[in-house]
Structure formats: structure tokens, C-alpha cells
Amino acid sequence: MIPTLIVFAYLATVVYIGVFAFRHGGRSKSAEQFFVAGRQLGPLVFLLSLFGTNMTAFAILGASGFSFQNGIVTYGLMASSSALVIPLCLFLFGTRIWALGKKNGYLTPVQMYRDRWQCGDIGTVIFIVQAVLLVPYIIIGVMGGGTALAAISGGRIPYWAGGAVVAVVVMSYVFYGGMRGTAWVNTLQTALFLIFGAVAFALIGRGMGGFGEAVASLASAPETRALLTRERFTPEFFLSYTLIPLSSITFPHMSIFCLTARRMAQFKPTVMLYPICMVAVWLPSVFLGVAANHARDVPAIERKLEARARLAQPELTPEQRADLRRQAGGDDVLLVLLNHYAPVWVAGVLGAGIMAAVMASDSQILALSTMFTEDVFAYYGGKERFGEAAQVNTGRAFVVAVTAVAYLIALDAPARIFDLAVQYAFSGFAAMTPLLVGALYWRRSTRWGALAVAVWTLAAVAAIAAFQAFVPPPASGQTVVWEIGGAAALARTPGGATVFGYLPVVPMTLISGLLMWAVSLATRPPDAATVARFIPARRPRR
Template sequence: MNNGVTLTISIVLIYLIGTIFIGHLAARKMQMSLLDLFVANRSLGLLALVMSIFGSQITAFGMLSVPSIAYQQGYSIMGYLTGLASFVGTAGFFLIGYRAWLLADRYGYVTPVDFLGDRWGDNLARYVVAVLQIFLEIPYILICGIGAGLILSTITAGTIPYWLGALVILLITTYVAYSGGMRGTAWTNIYQGIIMMGVILIMMVMIFRTLGGSSEIVSKLDPKMFALSGKGPQSLGQWIPYSMLCTGLSNAVIMHLLIRNMSATSPKVIQLNCLIYPVLYGTFFFMTISLGVWGSVAIPGLSPREAENIIPMLAERFAPVWMIGLLGAGILSAIMSSWDGMLLAASSIFSDDLVKPILKSRGIQLSEKQENRISRVFILVLSIVVYGLVLLRPATILGISTFSFAGFACLFPSYLGALYWKRCTKWGVVVSAVTSVTFVALCAFSVMPEWATFNMHYSAPGFILSTVLLVAVSLLTKPAPDKNIEKFFVVFEEVYEDAI
């Protein structure tokens, strides 16, 4: 092992020790209650909410996959990610997150599907959406594991192999989620988010100067890298649905993001986050996209899978040795700030929305301590399953994440209907969610014929199918009892009356 690799590993190790230490502090503060474990007693202030939502969304997709696409297509990728996504995603945070928080505050709900049982006085919709949320979250968790293994292997020149890098990061994120709950993930997200933004900014300035500045970079770039259509034709039927649905609207109902909105101290914090989020989102992706585009000049000829490592490759070739370690810490910050929250959200839904109500229907009442234990055991089981999938590495980060995002986008109409439309029924939600998620899964795995998408990104027909089925089936089936509708909508009506 040469001195450079030793220094890189040392810097990454210092970062990881800091993460463990913060997670340990959060664990000491945590109470043995489900409210504290899952939503930190609804105590996340503005900084914690902003950084936890921002950090949780970036993942390996933002740090590795997005620069890879920019390497191939150019700045047009900004249309995919910030043209519509940041503003549509922000609108989704408010539309769903605000009302979910009001219900959670009034009735003590602790998960994003908790209220679906009371909404119709029946747990069918709650069970179905809970299963789909976990099913769609697993691919999202998977890309974090793949990214962790790739980055540690790359920056240490193979000294830390892919399997070991993924395992080490998995163990740490599992510890944070297992011991510190939502408070632990939120505290570490602040630390990780600051490192992530700082490192990428330093990296961007350094590579910009090394490549000779703007005039030198532009002179070497293919002009198509600046064109709206990118380097190669891009269909509006592809990028508009992808931007609006996959990287935009889906964020409103992705469970580890929605549960963070439910953890805010007040709706005001959610509203302020909606103003700050687009700025952070756009700034960050401009930097990572620029690094990907510049990488096509500095290190040409990479395949799409190889280009997923373009930022670490740039650091290895052009940056000082210490910068490689900092970059590794920055990318791991993005990955880990999402991974622990995903594990926690999946475990909370499993225990609170599947195990608990199923056992209750059979006359078995779980104590908070027992439910807490079940949730933590599920974190361990899910971590083992994900690690097995990480070793298989079934597809590119982009392919895996796109399926997950498209599936979540198909759940948006169900949440919107449940929270805004009194006539929405449980059967509308069930049929809409199951059919549309099945459709996008068949498209993602190339089972559905190409004509079925009408030359659009498969998220678009999936979303349309979800919306049409929700409305049609709801109108054909019996609505919820009046008392259930009143229980929910009186909460919103009181808020609006108070605001007048």
C-alpha cells in the first residue's frame, strides 16, 4: 500500500469515525418510544429538515450516475434534473408533506402510510401501500450499497475491494439507524451534507483551474454538449416525464423523504424548506453535471458504467492526494445520508403498518418495546438482503434508480386522492397503486412491449394509468364512512379557517 492510498484511507476513516460518534450521541439522547425512533418526537428544526431531505435525496444517483449521464450527453441533462424536477418536487413536498404533518400531529401517526387505515376504517389500502413502499425502497437502498463499494474501491486503487467497501458502509449506516433512529439520521445528515457540498465545491474549482479555465474547456468540448438536445437526439416524451415524475413528483411520497417532513417541528419549517430546497438542489446538480461534462474532455472514451466513476477518476488524475480522501468522504456522505434514513423508514413501515395491525386483528397487542424490537430486527434483516443484492450488482445505478423513482411517482395520485378528495376510496387506491407499479416494473425489466409506452418514458403512462384508475375505481366503489372523512378533513378545514 503506497503513501497516497494510506492517506486516502486515513481521511475516509476520520470521516467515518465522526459519523459513528454523532450517531452514538443521538442514540444516548433517544427515548425508547416509537415517536422518537421514527420521527424524533417531531423535533427537526429548519437546518435538520433541510439537510436531511437534501442529503437523503442525493445518494449515489446524484454523485455517480448524474455525472455519468452528463459525461455522455452534456449540459442538457440539467433539463432532466433542474428544469422541472426541483420545482415540481418542492410542490410535492408541500402538497403531501404539509397535510401529512397536520394529521400526524393531531393523531400521532409515525409513518407515511399510517393514516391510510383510519382514512377508510380498513387496513387494506394501508397494507398494500406499505408493501409497495418497501418494495420500491429496496432498489433505492441498493444503489447506495453499489455506490459505496465502487467509490471505496476506486479511491483506494482496489486496496479496499468492492465487497468490503460496501460492507463497511452498510455496517455503519445500519448502526446509526438501529441505535439512533430518526434523530441519529438527522444529526448525521447535517454533518454529511456540509461535507458533501464543501468537497464538491472544492473539487469543481480545482478541476476548473487544472483544465485551464472556461475558454480552454469550451474549446475542447463538442458544441453538442451545450445544445438543448444534448449529444444525440433527446425526445421531449422522455425527458419531460423523467424530470417531472421520476426526479420531481416522486420525491413527495418516497417514504424516507415524506417521513422527514412528518418529523418537522411545525408546518412553517416545511414551508421554509420548500423555498431553500430548489436552490440547494439546483446548485449541487450544476456542480456535479459540470464535473461530468468536463470529465469528457479530461478522460474521454469511457463506457456508461465506467463513467459512473468519473468524479473519482478526475480526482485521482488531477487533484492532490489529500483531495482524493476528501472526495471519498464527500461521496460517502451523500450515500450514507440516504442509506440510514431508508433503512429506518422501511423498518418503521414494516413494524407499524404491517406487523402491528395484522397481530392486532388477531387479538395480539404489541407494546412499544416489542414494536421497537421488531423494527430494529427488520433493519438487520433488510441490511443483509440488500448486501446480497449489492454483491450481485444487477444493473447500472441509473437503471435501478429509475425504476424506483417511476414506481414512487405512481403512488403520488393515491396519496393526493387520500388527502384531498373525499370521494377517493380504498379500492381506488389499491387498484391504482398495484396496477401502475406493476406496469412500470414490467417496463423496467423489458417485459412490456415498447409500443405500450407510446414513445414516452415509461413513468408517464404509468402515472396516467395510476390517475385514471384511481378516479374511475373510486367513482365505481363505495366511499369511506362519513365519520372517517370528517375525522380527516376537519383537521385541514380548521387550519384554513384559522388562516383567514
């Protein structure tokens, strides 16, 4: 009961921060104030809130759940590759997005694309693709909230109620505080879950009697030894994952966040410290997820391990298999460990830290609202007809609508947090990277190339979803659907699909880049004067 009360106190705090931000700037009728905090965020808030924006339920719960089932490979798959690719993207693209936004007053990436390629309706197509891909990411946040509150309260608060509470809290501070409130809440959240990682690591380690014994036990047992290596995954699969973090900069909420810095120099500490923050958050999450396999004295963990063992039996029906998968899922494993090993009030504080992480869907909700009001409402004349105040109010109404829809979908979403995020949102946005490369670095890129990338991305994501819906997953290994020259060109795996052994994100991104290149060269070059505004012929003289 005490942990639940502490978590509710935390939720009340973040709502108050939203109201506080509303009083200090969010009340403004200016769209720039509401959607990008007047481009006035300071260096510390910028660093912490940008990191917090990227670290969602996916990082904390998804990572520990994935490592509970698959082992230490999780860190190399997502954390270390993200630690390289995300800061590099901020360095190469984020700085340019900031400069163009400052110069031209952009509030969304679609505004930049429309201006860069002189394309109105193609910009709308890009908006639709981005919006469709962003919704799963928002759902992750709601699902994570439901899972976390249910686990923290020991099941007293059901999943549906936990998700509803999180959705209402997030909606409230985004509604009132806009980007300023979101950034302040994210700063608090990041500070909390940076501290959370170290404290949880120490407490659980002590409770388990030291990690050395746990790891030695896992290494000596044949069924758990693989958790300490990467032998369950192929190097091709591992390589595929290095493309997933490309999605970070193409996610609209990250592009929009790049516009909030007061100065471009604020990117410097962010770029340098981002990898350090990754270690602080991911190492405890991954390691504790693996170590949980040793915690057989915890009844909830024991039940998961039993369900996993039964999953290996071949004679199960698809329904039984799906049910066992759900029981064996590890998304709540970190909270289960905390409830068992940490003192009750510490578990409450740490639970608040986890809630902080899972509530990072605020930026996505705000981004979607910003995009709708700027790229649709304002672009098609709403701002001129009804004024800027109506535009901001439309944004707020959109926040409510998006949160409600995401909650309803989350109630019935079947896949685990990690899978849902990677398969749709991350892969789709990674495939849209050529849009940014073309807009910011390639003079010859054209609107038709951009359209080809957007349409291809949407088609590829829809094809993956259809493929996974119609081809049932095998119990283990892979089901080869299409073979070329003895190689598995297309295969269904328990967790998704592969193309020549690689994740779909690889062909999606490569073909996307190829389309941008070929279609741009086949169509008329863009106006030189417009291009010069985005990619100067040479640097201005001092």
C-alpha cells in the same frame, strides 16, 4: 492511502454520531422517539437532513456518470424539474402530512391511508408495494458506497468490501440513533456535499487549465459536440422526466420525514431553499461529468472513452457489449478526476463528501424498518402482546436484516446506479402519487381506488422489468416491439423502454390517476365523518 484514511475517519465520525444520538434520546423505548425523533427536529436540521435524504449516490455519482455519457441534458432532466416538483410537493402534500401526523399520531403513510379509507388489508397491500419499490433505492446506496470506496482507494478496497463497509456503517448509526441519529448524520452529510461541490468544481477547473478551453474543445469535435446540447434526447423524453420527481413525496422515507418537524413553519425555508441546494449540488456534478470527456490525460478516463468508441462497432456480441458498457460507465468519473487533479489530502476530504452523499440510504432503511414495525408488527397485534420496547427492538432487527439483503443483492446487481433507480423505484413511486392526492384533496376517493392504484403500480413495474429482461437492448436507436398506426407504441431502447416515445412513468402515472378516479366513482363513497377529519369542509374560524 491518505484519502482512504480520511474517508475511514469520516465513517468513524458518523458511527459516533449514531451512538451520540442513542445517548440523547435514541435509547428511549418510545417508538415515536426512535422512528420520528419525537417530532422535535429543529428548522436547520430539518432542512439539511431532508435535502440529504433525497440526495443519494444517484445525485452525485449517478448524475456525473450520466452526464459523462449524455451531456448537459442531465441537469434539465432531473435537477431543474426536481427543483420545481419536490418543493411544490412538500408545499402541497408535506404540510398536510405533517398536520395529520401531529393530530393523529401517525408514524407511517400507510397508517394515514388505513385511517383515511378505513382499510386494514388494503393498507397492507400498499405497504408491500412500497416496500418492494424501496429496496432498489437502498441497493443504490450500497452500490454507490462500493463504487466510491473502490475509486477513492485506487482499487485497493474492492467493490464488495467497500459496499460491506458502507452497509455496516449505515446499519450501525441507524440501529443506535434511529431517526435522530439519521437526521444528525444527514445534516453533516448535506453540509459536506454542499461544500464539496464548490471545492471540487474549483480544483478540477484549475487542474484542467480552465473550463473555457475544455468546453471549446468539446464543442469543436463532432463526436462530443452533442454533449453540450440535448440533441441525443427527444423533447418527449425530456418531458417524461418531469414526472419522476413526483416520487419524492411518495417515497415512504420522505413522507415519514415530513412528520419529524417540530413546527409546520419549518417547511417554509425548506420549500424556498431546496432549489438553491439543487443548484449547489447538481451543477458541479453535471458539469464536471461533461468536462471529464476532455480529460484525456487521465488514463482511467481515456480507457472509458476508448470503450465507448468500441461500443459503436456493430459486430459485437451481447456479452462484449455488456462488458464494454461496464467499462465505459461513468459512475466513478468524479472520483477519478479528483484523484488526478486535487492534492492528495483534499481528494481525501472530498472523497468523504462523496461518501456522505452515497450513504444517504440510511433514511430508506429506517423508513422500511418503521413501516414494518408499525404497519405489520404493531398493526397485527405485536405491540399489544409484546410491548413498545419489543416493537423498537424489532425495528432494530429489521434494520440489520434489510441492510444485509440489500448488500447481497448489490453484489450482483447488473445495471448502473442511475438506470436502476429511475426504472424501478422512481417510476413506481411517481405512479403512486394519486394515492396522496386522493387521500389529502379528494373527498370522493375510496379504498378500492387506492387498491387499484397499488396493484396497477406493482403490475406495471413488474411488466417493465419483464419486458427489459426478455427484449434485448439495441446497440443504438430503438427496437420497435409494437406499432400502432405507424407510431412506436412500445419500443426497447439501450437504456430501457418507451411508450409512444415517452418514458413508462408517463402512462403509469396517468393510468394510475385514471384508476383512482374511475374506481372511486364506481364504488361506495367513504364515510363523511372520516373524510371530514382529513379534508375539513372549510377552514376553522379564527
